Amino acid sequence: MYEQKTKETDASVIEFIEAVESPKKREDAYRLLDIFTETTGFDAKMWGPTIIGFGSYHYVYKTGHEGDAPLVGFSPRKAKTSLYFATGDTERDELLKQFGKHTSGKSCVYINKVDDIDIEVLRDLIVQSVTFLRKNYPES
Template sequence: MANKEAKLKQNDNNVIEFIEAVESPRKREDAYRLLDLFTEITGYEAKMWGPSIIGFGSYHYKYASGHEGNAPLTGFSPRKAKISLYLTMPDDEYEKFAADFGKHTRGKACIYVNKLADINVAVLKEMIKVSVIFSKKQNR
């Protein structure tokens, strides 16, 4: 079966324009703080991935099923309901951080927070580092 066109692609959309379009002033402020934080920790320039993900760096993945593509090493999205943090790591690594991270929920591919004031930013910095290292190892 042929690979479907990937929905998540890096594009030339402007990161600042995207953040400026975020309706909630608090969420917009948090997005700028996250932009600075992720840029500082990863050393990568922020790029838009798809219509709403701000990603840093990239890696190529290929699943046993044959599906393959590119994805950001890490990133975030200031969505209407919650802020999505794209932090990929093994469950045991996540568990090391979870208790001290603050108020959040975890989905399959990301961590959701209401606002930065709810979480421990020092723990987030460490999680970003672990996520980038883990994602780089997935590069195939």
């Protein structure tokens, strides 16, 4: 049976951020922590060893695979900071066009630094993601 790797933990978000080696990445992590907390109204929680997540939802795929995930989140990684937003909504793609300097993977948006992005668009992406997931996973 599949066991979900990324689960909410009791680890300290502040201790995790304090352990980030780069002072600039650490400063950006604190800025993102404030923005995500203010925008979502959720307390930050560690998901697995490296993701700072806000809120949660329960998903069930057509295959029967199910699990829990944060509604939104971020991770200050060595190379780039990963931002986690819901996929599958065209509004996300439109917002990303106005976001600033970034690259996108399947579910992640990568930034070098917070100064490269538009903070208001970041707030819009957070709200869009939470709204989209709450609509599609109402039992969460």
